[in-house]
Amino acid sequence: MHIAVLAGDGIGQEIMVEALRVLDALGLPDLRLDHADVGGVAYKNHGHPLPPETLELVMAADAVLFGAVGDPECDDLERHLRPEQAVLGLRKEMQTFANLRPAKAFAGLENLSALKPDIAGAINLLIFRELTGDIYFGEKGQRTTDAGLREGYDIMAYDEEEISRIAHIAFNAAQGRRKKLCSVDKANVLQTSVLWRAVVNEVAADYPDVELSHMYVDNAAMQLVRNPGQFDVMLTGNIFGDILSDQASMCVGSIGLLASASLGTGTRGLYEPIHGSAPDIAGQGIANPSAMILSAAMMLRHSFDMEEKASQIERAVADVLQQGILGHDLGGRASTCEIGDAVVARLA
Amino acid sequence: MHIAVLAGDGIGQEIMVEALRVLDALGLPDLRLDHADVGGVAYKNHGHPLPPETLELVMAADAVLFGAVGDPECDDLERHLRPEQAVLGLRKEMQTFANLRPAKAFAGLENLSALKPDIAGAINLLIFRELTGDIYFGEKGQRTTDAGLREGYDIMAYDEEEISRIAHIAFNAAQGRRKKLCSVDKANVLQTSVLWRAVVNEVAADYPDVELSHMYVDNAAMQLVRNPGQFDVMLTGNIFGDILSDQASMCVGSIGLLASASLGTGTRGLYEPIHGSAPDIAGQGIANPSAMILSAAMMLRHSFDMEEKASQIERAVADVLQQGILGHDLGGRASTCEIGDAVVARLA
Ligand SMILES: CC(C)[C@H](C(=O)O)[C@@H](O)C(=O)O
Ligand SMILES: CC(C)[C@H](C(=O)O)[C@@H](O)C(=O)O
Numbered sequence: 001m002h003i004a005v006l007a008g009d010g011i012g013q014e015i016m017v018e019a020l021r022v023l024d025a026l027g028l029p030d031l032r033l034d035h036a037d038v039g040g041v042a043y044k045n046h047g048h049p050l051p052p053e054t055l056e057l058v059m060a061a062d063a064v065l066f067g068a069v070g071d072p073e074c075d076d077l078e079r080h081l082r083p084e085q086a087v088l089g090l091r092k093e094m095q096t097f098a099n100l101r102p103a104k105a106f107a108g109l110e111n112l113s114a115l116k117p118d119i120a121g122a123i124n125l126l127i128f129r130e131l132t133g134d135i136y137f138g139e140k141g142q143r144t145t146d147a148g149l150r151e152g153y154d155i156m157a158y159d160e161e162e163i164s165r166i167a168h169i170a171f172n173a174a175q176g177r178r179k180k181l182c183s184v185d186k187a188n189v190l191q192t193s194v195l196w197r198a199v200v201n202e203v204a205a206d207y208p209d210v211e212l213s214h215m216y217v218d219n220a221a222m223q224l225v226r227n228p229g230q231f232d233v234m235l236t237g238n239i240f241g242d243i244l245s246d247q248a249s250m251c252v253g254s255i256g257l258l259a260s261a262s263l264g265t266g267t268r269g270l271y272e273p274i275h276g277s278a279p280d281i282a283g284q285g286i287a288n289p290s291a292m293i294l295s296a297a298m299m300l301r302h303s304f305d306m307e308e309k310a311s312q313i314e315r316a317v318a319d320v321l322q323q324g325i326l327g328h329d330l331g332g333r334a335s336t337c338e339i340g341d342a343v344v345a346r347l348a
Numbered sequence: 349m350h351i352a353v354l355a356g357d358g359i360g361q362e363i364m365v366e367a368l369r370v371l372d373a374l375g376l377p378d379l380r381l382d383h384a385d386v387g388g389v390a391y392k393n394h395g396h397p398l399p400p401e402t403l404e405l406v407m408a409a410d411a412v413l414f415g416a417v418g419d420p421e422c423d424d425l426e427r428h429l430r431p432e433q434a435v436l437g438l439r440k441e442m443q444t445f446a447n448l449r450p451a452k453a454f455a456g457l458e459n460l461s462a463l464k465p466d467i468a469g470a471i472n473l474l475i476f477r478e479l480t481g482d483i484y485f486g487e488k489g490q491r492t493t494d495a496g497l498r499e500g501y502d503i504m505a506y507d508e509e510e511i512s513r514i515a516h517i518a519f520n521a522a523q524g525r526r527k528k529l530c531s532v533d534k535a536n537v538l539q540t541s542v543l544w545r546a547v548v549n550e551v552a553a554d555y556p557d558v559e560l561s562h563m564y565v566d567n568a569a570m571q572l573v574r575n576p577g578q579f580d581v582m583l584t585g586n587i588f589g590d591i592l593s594d595q596a597s598m599c600v601g602s603i604g605l606l607a608s609a610s611l612g613t614g615t616r617g618l619y620e621p622i623h624g625s626a627p628d629i630a631g632q633g634i635a636n637p638s639a640m641i642l643s644a645a646m647m648l649r650h651s652f653d654m655e656e657k658a659s660q661i662e663r664a665v666a667d668v669l670q671q672g673i674l675g676h677d678l679g680g681r682a683s684t685c686e687i688g689d690a691v692v693a694r695l696a
Contacts, residue, residue: 084536114467114574135483135504140539149507152543156483157501159493186587188432191488195500221595222603225573226462239534243591247569255570 001031001304004061006038006054009083010277011287011336012067018289018340019065019296025344026309034061038090039069039083039277049074049086055093063303064090065296066272072279083277091131096262096270097162098169099129099241100298103228103248106257108322112330113253115225122229123252126177128170129241131262133162134192136238156192158237163199169263170235171207180232182213184220184240196237217244224248249274256287256329257321259294261302269303271295281328285335288327290317293343316346349379349652352409354386354402357431358625359635359684360415366637366688367413367644373692374657382409386438387417387431387625397422397434403441411651412438413644414620420627431625439479444610444618445510446517447477447589448646451576451596454605456670460678461601463573470577471600474525476518477589479610481510482540484586504540506585511547517611518583519555528580530561532568532588544585565592572596597622604635604677605669607642609650617651619643629676633683636675638665641691664694 007016023031036042036054043049049069058064069083079085090096105113105123113120138155145151167183174181183200185193197214204212215223217240223230224244228251236244249258255275262270273291281287294317301310320342326332327339334342355364371379384390384402391397397417406412417431427433438444453461453471461468486503493499515531522529531548533541545562552560563571565588571578572592576599584592597606603623610618621639629635642665649658668690674680675687682690 082536088537114463116462116464119462136537138501142539142543145507147507149509150543150547151505151507152538152540153486153503153505154538154540155501155503157499159495159497159499161497186590188430189436189484190500190502191490192500192502195490195498199498218590218594221569221591222598225595225598240591242534242566243569243588246566247573247595250570250573 001028002060002062003031003033004057004064005033005035006064007035007067008039008069008277009041009071010068010279010282012069012277014282014285014287014336015273015289015292016065016067018336019292021340022293022313022343022347023296025347026312038066038086040071040074042086043074043077043081043083049081049083050089058090058094062268063299064094064270065299066270067292068273068275068277070277070279088136090270091262092137094262094268094270095132095264097130097132098166098263099131100261100263101127101129101245101249101258101274103127103252103258105252106254106318106321109254109330113251115251115253119227119229120251120253123248125228125231125234125248126173127234127236127241127245127248128166128173129236129245130162130166130238133158134238156190156239158192158196160195160199163196164203167200167203167235170233171203171210174210174233175207178232179209180211180213182215182220182231182234184215184217184234184236184244186217186240187214188216192237200235220244221247224251254330256327257290257294259291259298261298263302267303269299271299285337286328287336288329289336289340290327293317293340312347313343316343319346349376350408350410351379351381352405352412353381353383354412355383355415356387356417356625357389357419358416358627358630360417360625362630362633362635362684363621363637363640364413364415366684367640369688370641370661370691370695371644373695374660386414386434388419388422390434391422391425391429391431397429397431398437406438406442410616411647412442412618413647414618415640416621416623416625418625418627436484438618439610440485442610442616442618443480443612445478445480446514446611447479448609448611449475449477449593449597449606449622451475451600451606453600454602454666454669457602457678461599463599463601467575467577468599468601471596473576473579473582473596474521475582475584475589475593475596476514476521477584477593478510478514478586481506482586504538504587506540506544508543508547511544512551515548515551515583518581519551519558522558522581523555526580527557528559530563530568530579530582532563532565532582532584532592534565534588535562536564540585548583568592569595572599602678604675605638605642607639607646609646611650615651617647619647633685634676635684636677637684637688638675641665641688660695661691664691667694
């Protein structure tokens, strides 16, 4: 098990320490951890947010544990040197076209959501966001119009293969869950969405046991507020998924607890918490490492087929929460290290 | 005052009746109302959702009152014949580039929101969505890639004039409110957004008393859940505004009460409720006409400079709600006609 460890900026460093302690506690065989810089810290040390040596390590590893990137000191850098470019670069190089974001209420924490507790408590959805196509990676630029005006443009596009490969993954996942898949698009306006919908319908033929529905993105944004519990698996393109997955996470109400996986065709994946680098609290030892620890669990599940160990970690984290050992983000007083300790203790 | 009345499909017909009764009750001078078909009913009667005679009337009128379009019987029509194409066609022909969506909690109805009442009750925001540009109207189509695959594509683009004209309107409105404007984009990924942000910053120089902030669209979707009360005026492009304005409306919790205006350079505008044609309850006399009535109020304000009369209607609607005369959508039993009666009674 060769893991590239990219802790990144801000609280990324502190929370990664706890995730690695948890992996250590599992006594995994042949665990090889290699650390490398990414984001603002990589820019400072190597002049680029995604240096060649980091990329080389990533491509050689079986999986990537990723903390967070983002550093206010990098705000004035040219675009291609900013920390978030490392994120886009990694997605492109690793060809991780499927981003998985489970959004599930944690028992006892429904009250943290801005939604009413009974509505928030019913959330149990898994979003599949396409991650290497769409308007993110199409041709883009600035030009001058015939009238001499500045114009910015970006091309949105999907081909049928890009759509069908993520659709298959999402349908597969739905079969192992409540067998409902909602595909989100804007097919009443966008031609990209017209093809998206057609291909999803074609793929659906292979999964007759899964109930497929289509929803316009504006309606999906409403339904995620009104009744997020109606969704099981949601399938989206890159830009709509960017918006809806963040919205869904916020509906859960405890963003510090949510993990994500980015997968390609093989078993290699990148695993990261959905929260950011939180520079305002970095270095104080109060960041909640739970989402990072749960990302490590997703890694064991998806890259190493260790379902048992993954569940073990997830149960330990849930147990810690239920015992009231809460981080500052959840209104508690437990430190980064204390939360790590508590999870490790439950794995012993 | 020459008004084109396009009631459209489903409940559009019933709620329009009440809005016209309200206008009548105000005893407006020289009121001329001309009715025309739009949407599914127009397709059935004239073979097109936006027939030439309707468009002619619209272009000759001072303002358009629009009910709703959408008819399940039209679902299988070719794309260009579907009811929603009338909406896009009207926007393009009328050049209504600014869509105004006030989202404000109604006193006493905070409980209808899926958000906690204290969070929903603090909502008082006005969204300006650009309506005639962006990925909606850029080149789009289906093609075959070099690899022989089907591909769908849509071009997103804005030029500086399209951005600055709506920005000016939004900044102007902010000056008359709490003097805060949040511009939403995805400038960390999209070149269209890079220009959007630059032009909004340029326009901001003319409004030094307005506090400007920029927010990425994914974060905006989160903040609208977490704490929508933080927003005063929000400025967005067409597609992001489509998503966020619907989300914001749902946060308020009483979508049947929200109105919208679509404005161009002159005073001519199109006014419509944000809800749809609700075919499931059409013809039963139970649709809530409040949003349609409030749309008529917006018309008086924006197209006819009748602030006093507009406020009068708005106070009457608020008063009716506060007296507990609630439609079926709000858990009450008042019929379409009874709600219209109650509003008219308060205008006498
Ligand atoms: C940082 C940014 C480029 C990125 C995205 O838009 O994909 C982020 O919002 C995310 O969702 O991971
Ligand atoms: C019907 C559809 C084309 C339209 C849009 O996307 O603009 C609708 O969602 C709206 O917001 O008015």
